[in-house]
Amino acid sequence: MTTKAPLERPKSGEPFLLTPGPLTTSLPVKQAMLRDWGSWDSDFRDMTAEMRTSLLGLLGRGSQDYDCVPMQGSGTFAVEAMLASFTPKDRKTLILCNGAYGKRAAETMAYLGRPFAILDKGDYLPPRGEEVAEYLAADAEISHVVAVHCETSSGILNPVEEIADAVAASGRKLLIDSMSAFGAIALEPANLQFEAVVSSANKCIEGVPGFGFILARKSALRAARGNSHSLSLDVHAQWVHLEKSGQWRFTPPTHVVAAFLQALKDHDKEGGVKGRGARYTRNRDVLVSGMRQLGFETLLHSDWLSPIIVTFFCPADPAFAFADFYSRMKARGFILYPGKLTVVDSFRVGCIGQMDEHVMRDVVSAAGDVLKEMGVASAAPPEEALVERARLAA
Numbered sequence: 001m002t003t004k005a006p007l008e009r010p011k012s013g014e015p016f017l018l019t020p021g022p023l024t025t026s027l028p029v030k031q032a033m034l035r036d037w038g039s040w041d042s043d044f045r046d047m048t049a050e051m052r053t054s055l056l057g058l059l060g061r062g063s064q065d066y067d068c069v070p071m072q073g074s075g076t077f078a079v080e081a082m083l084a085s086f087t088p089k090d091r092k093t094l095i096l097c098n099g100a101y102g103k104r105a106a107e108t109m110a111y112l113g114r115p116f117a118i119l120d121k122g123d124y125l126p127p128r129g130e131e132v133a134e135y136l137a138a139d140a141e142i143s144h145v146v147a148v149h150c151e152t153s154s155g156i157l158n159p160v161e162e163i164a165d166a167v168a169a170s171g172r173k174l175l176i177d178s179m180s181a182f183g184a185i186a187l188e189p190a191n192l193q194f195e196a197v198v199s200s201a202n203k204c205i206e207g208v209p210g211f212g213f214i215l216a217r218k219s220a221l222r223a224a225r226g227n228s229h230s231l232s233l234d235v236h237a238q239w240v241h242l243e244k245s246g247q248w249r250f251t252p253p254t255h256v257v258a259a260f261l262q263a264l265k266d267h268d269k270e271g272g273v274k275g276r277g278a279r280y281t282r283n284r285d286v287l288v289s290g291m292r293q294l295g296f297e298t299l300l301h302s303d304w305l306s307p308i309i310v311t312f313f314c315p316a317d318p319a320f321a322f323a324d325f326y327s328r329m330k331a332r333g334f335i336l337y338p339g340k341l342t343v344v345d346s347f348r349v350g351c352i353g354q355m356d357e358h359v360m361r362d363v364v365s366a367a368g369d370v371l372k373e374m375g376v377a378s379a380a381p382p383e384e385a386l387v388e389r390a391r392l393a394a
Ligand SMILES: *Cc1c(COP(=O)(O)O)cnc(C)c1O
Pocket: 020, 021, 074, 075, 076, 077, 079, 101, 148, 150, 151, 152, 177, 178, 179, 180, 200
């Protein structure tokens, strides 16, 4: 594999964010925010239109049946808007759950007071097409299925295509939380059927936080009229307003949109979804092989590792404490991410953002130095973590 020229590093000396959003953005993305736009003015309306068109373009083949609706707030606001706008009040929605974001979708349904069921796979394993098909065959009440594309809490890449096939074959409808994967992993409507997908500005497109967006079938958008419980989180109402006036319904995050347009241009320059995904994959491969050489173990079997974020078990060595490891890594310019697992101690390292394999090599070498400094002789995880992992994977 050829090695590309290193990405430019931040001159400010700010640390790299090895986190799944907010993440490290480029200088041009930050600079795009250095002026003000009127939300009502035609310049900003043009920016909104350009953004919606570019995002639809990222879907690829089959995108003509979809439209793009941006939504103010963090990603969770957009997920809630999607669920509220597209799930029915009188039939059941099946949530495929293998981590915190699946759980959050279920919690949202509970807040909405809408019927739902959960297929829970724990922290380590993906929901497979076959079991989804079986579940749907056994419950005729279910009309919609919610899948998380990359479950960011563990970093697992769920097999969304086989899930989509199972859902389509049983005549049900699929909603996808592709928050942390969209823009780096393809989701072509020509390859898999779905009603709507949701993502946000500060993940794989490498913008700054402030809004999410829903790409939904136009037929689903038309049918969503009056379905949301919420005035502001109403995808149909936002869509109608955008179509009619070119404007967002309420104050848009103007600077965030300007930064995002710059990020979309850079995404295109890098080779779109393919190019972005290739850089992240390389980041992941360099990180995982380097950390394994240090003795760390990944939570997941290699088959399910995403190019987005990787979970490592904390070493069993009593000299290791995550808080100490974290601050020493930060002093070297790297912000890590604590784990989000229920059973064992872990931490996560993000592969997304303005970072390349050169940065990832520096991350590994900093981790090695820090272990030495802390007096950690072995980075191997506790025996019970590996036993648990093997038991669940069997
Ligand atoms: C980041 C993320 C979200 C949204 O989280 P916010 O903190 O609200 O931006 C939702 N789902 C997944 C899978 C995510 O990675």
